[in-house]
Amino acid sequence: MTIAVRPGPIDAGALLAAVGDPRAGCSVLFLGTTRSTNVGRRVTRLEYEAYERMAVQQMRALAREAKRRWPLRRVAMVHRLGVVPVGEASVGIAVSAGHRAEGFAAAHWLIDRLKEIVPIWKKEHFRGGAVWIGAQQGGPPPRRRTRAAPARVSAARRKRLR
Amino acid sequence: MADDIRIRVRYFASLREQLGSGEEQVVPAGATAADLWAAAMRRAPSLRRTRVRFAVNAEYVDADHRLAEGDELAVFPPMSGG
Numbered sequence: 253m254t255i256a257v258r259p260g261p262i263d264a265g266a267l268l269a270a271v272g273d274p275r276a277g278c279s280v281l282f283l284g285t286t287r288s289t290n291v292g293r294r295v296t297r298l299e300y301e302a303y304e305r306m307a308v309q310q311m312r313a314l315a316r317e318a319k320r321r322w323p324l325r326r327v328a329m330v331h332r333l334g335v336v337p338v339g340e341a342s343v344g345i346a347v348s349a350g351h352r353a354e355g356f357a358a359a360h361w362l363i364d365r366l367k368e369i370v371p372i373w374k375k376e377h378f379r380g381g382a383v384w385i386g387a388q389q390g391g392p393p394p395r396r397r398t399r400a401a402p403a404r405v406s407a408a409r410r411k412r413l414r
Numbered sequence: 415m416a417d418d419i420r421i422r423v424r425y426f427a428s429l430r431e432q433l434g435s436g437e438e439q440v441v442p443a444g445a446t447a448a449d450l451w452a453a454a455m456r457r458a459p460s461l462r463r464t465r466v467r468f469a470v471n472a473e474y475v476d477a478d479h480r481l482a483e484g485d486e487l488a489v490f491p492p493m494s495g496g
Contacts, residue, residue, distance in 0.1 A: 284496045300495070301427055303488055306472035307495075331495060343496050363496060371469070371488070372495030373427035384428040386492035 254328035255315060257307045257372070262330050267346040270328035276348035280355040282363055284343040286336050293378035298336045303371040307331065310370045318347070318362055322354040329362065331372055342374070417443045419483040423450060428491045429466070432458045447487055448477035454489070464491050 254270040264281060271279050286298045315327040325348040336342045345362050349355040366372075374385045424436035433454055441450065447468040455461045468475050469488040481487060 301430075302495070303424070303426055303469070303472070303490070306469060306488070309472055367493070367496040369474075369493070370495050371426065371490055371493055373491065374494045375427070384431075384491065385494040386427070 254330070255308055255311045256330045257302050257304050257311070257333060258330070259332065259334040262332055262341040262344040264341070264344060267328045267330060267344045271326040271346045271348040273325040273348050275350065276325045277350050278352040278355045279346060279348045280352070280359040282343075282345040282359045283341040284363065285341050286338045288338045290376060290378070293376070293380075295338060296377045296379065297338065298342060299375040299377065300331070300333045300336060300342060301373050301375070302331070302333055304333075307370050307372055311366065314362055314365050314370070317365075318358045321361070322349065322358045324349045324354065324358055327358075327362070329366070331366070331370070333372075419443050419445070419481065419485075421450075421481050421483075421485045421487055423454075424486060424488045425454075426488065426490055427494075429454075429461070429464070429489055432461065441481065445481050446477065447475060447479050447481065447489075450481070450487055451477070451489060466490060 254267070262283070264283060268279055268281055286295065288295055311329050315329060318324060318327055328346045331343045332341065343363070343366065345359055347355050347358045347362070349358065376383055376385050418440050420438060420440050422436065422438050425433045447470065451466060467490045468477060468479065469490065470479055470481065470485050
């Protein structure tokens with residue numbers, strides 16, 4: 253299981269290679285990338301900070317939980333730290349599974365949960381200023397959720413689809 | 415009279431910019447995460463609007479969690495990874 257929090261570009265090919273498994277019928281790769289605009293602001297770059305040892309622990313726990321929920325083969329997750337220029341990936345999640353339904357579901361659940369419980373923060377630098385994303389407009393909405401059962405995950409997932 | 419304990423506090427992101435990255439503190443035994451945060455907010459009253467979460471030794475805890483000698487208390491503003 254490849255789990256890491258570190259500076260430097262994310263190697264999508266390496267993530268896919270990390271979940272390679274001859275018993276898998278699919279690999280799903282999610283990359284979260286820096287958008288050039290956010291709530292009307294012209295974004296120039298994002299800058300990420302983490303409580304590193306806890307972030308890695310939480311990502312490992314999420315990978316274990318995903319494997320309990322779905323019949324997955326392998327999981328790999330990398331979150332980038334420091335400056336991430338527009339167009340580049342800040343987070344990469346790869347899963348392999350016997351069939352695509354569980355592969356897509358697990359990858360979707362993993363990125364949603366990562367945003368909720370992994371201690372990582374982004375500062376958005378835009379034309380004319382910079383702001384920490386989180387509590388205010390532009391960040392994920394503040395929301396409380398107990399450990400979601402699969403049925404509730406799909407409800408929340410529909411809400412979060414953009 | 416309760417003994418004092420030595421702990422380390424860490425702040426992140428927007429909290430770090432206002433309070434610094436954290437420091438060692440000597441606090442009364444039985445102090446909670448919320449007690450420490452209340453003291454920090456007295457230094458920076460604008461933080462009252464921030465919803466925070468706490469972790470002790472890299473595990474999430476409730477605000478009423480009692481700190482012990484040597485603990486590392488981390489205070490998080492709303493997270494925004496991804």
